[in-house]
Amino acid sequence: MTRRSCRRRPEVECRDCELFGICQVAGLGSIDDSLLESVVSRRWPVARGDKLVTPGTPFRGIFAVKSGAFRTLSRIGQRVRVTDFHFPGELIGLETIESGGYIHTVEALDDSSICELGFSRLHRLGPRLVQFQEQLIQAMSRRMRHDQQLCALARAQNSEQRLAAFLYSVATRLNPDQRPAAEFRLPMLREDIADYLGLAIETISRLLTQFSQRGILHLRGRNAQIHDFKSLRALAGLDVLVEPAGIEPPAEPC
Amino acid sequence: MTRRSCRRRPEVECRDCELFGICQVAGLGSIDDSLLESVVSRRWPVARGDKLVTPGTPFRGIFAVKSGAFRTLSRIGQRVRVTDFHFPGELIGLETIESGGYIHTVEALDDSSICELGFSRLHRLGPRLVQFQEQLIQAMSRRMRHDQQLCALARAQNSEQRLAAFLYSVATRLNPDQRPAAEFRLPMLREDIADYLGLAIETISRLLTQFSQRGILHLRGRNAQIHDFKSLRALAGLDVLVEPAGIEPPAEPC
DNA sequence: TTTCGGCATTGATCCGGCTCAAGGCCCGTA
């Protein structure tokens, strides 16, 4: 075979996709399927290595990952770095709605498939536009909270905590039921992880063997098995005790 | 005087506030001012040290900073850290719209004032709701892009670049015209900066004196003067050359 | 004025993670 095999990957169910609420508004599953079709382009394949958008690509709409995985590459100063990953069910392009054009590259890590929600066709929703916007606002808000958590973790912690948090996050996001999967396949290179976390690739490698020796997880190539969720959560600093949330007596307002 | 002085700080103009588009929709400046008043609570004072929200505060609406400054404290693992700052014109609470309750603390760094946009009263906007939501989506998208850039910088760079990027960002955000101010007052402690950037307070201090010696900027207490914007931008890795954006020939889709 | 407490600076030392360098593994190809 001169080309790599193009095995089909399982696609995320519509109900596990962040576009679901949006699709519902547009008539998914109802008699009104034609309306949905006119707004959402469904299940479009993207080959591994293909770029979904590059700097300068005009904004036409947002994407939802149906299967596979993507990475976002951004220019930070003089270097290009991995700044994000996108897994099935997640939306791509939310940060570009306002500006009108992409400033980064989004590239498929595997053979993948996506849906596209065209913003120029939104007027076809007519009176349902309000509900659509509501759903979009919810999705954006959820995403902002998630990004903030990841960002804080990446910024704050040492290499061990960062990697543990990353692995826990990926295990969760790769699983349709939103609980961390015990076994999954890492779609990205060690280099991507290192770049994303701001660590050296050697550090990633050493930590992984160390985690393995401690019986927390096992990586054989890209296949990951998590053996001890509790320890992984603890390492990642995710086991949060209830905070008393000490409220001091407020000073008098001016 | 037994209490600290309560000098009035200049408030950001409505047209420089992220709520502006939203307020316009709600009738700002039109005959319809009563509609605006029924949705937006205007110019509410918050004393230095007061907490706007704490973990558990239910979501009622978003806030816009009119004057002063705020910091967000989040529990990351076992520690509480500074995860965000909010300056005049910026919105607070976008990441909480979806979840219904705050998980962090937002605290005034100075005597400040805010507007609140109550979400329970939005129905009063009637047919203008679509435009309101459009404005909100734009604001959220803008904010996501901004957050992603800050996050990437914080994650990726060494201490010098991080601090330079931070100072450049603050200088820009504290200036109503969105260009970096040559002279401004840092409203937060060195400790807050260190915490936010994931660095030690001593490192911040050393870098600041170093920047000063190099003639890039001068800090006397909290008063900052930037002398060399070009160098600061360069240090921060913000001088981006145009990227050829090499698009490889895409592999055949499956 | 002195004292005090909070914040900032500066110095000395140590360690986590980067860099450089050398293998090792696995898969695709001949």
Place this chain on the structure above:
DNA sequence: TACGGGCCTTGAGCCGGATCAATGCCGAAA
């Protein structure tokens, strides 16, 4: 079966930034 290349792992040494400790500065209160 052997070869080659991409990717990953492991080791040795070094350096940036953390930590510990001491001092300096400044505004508030007595």
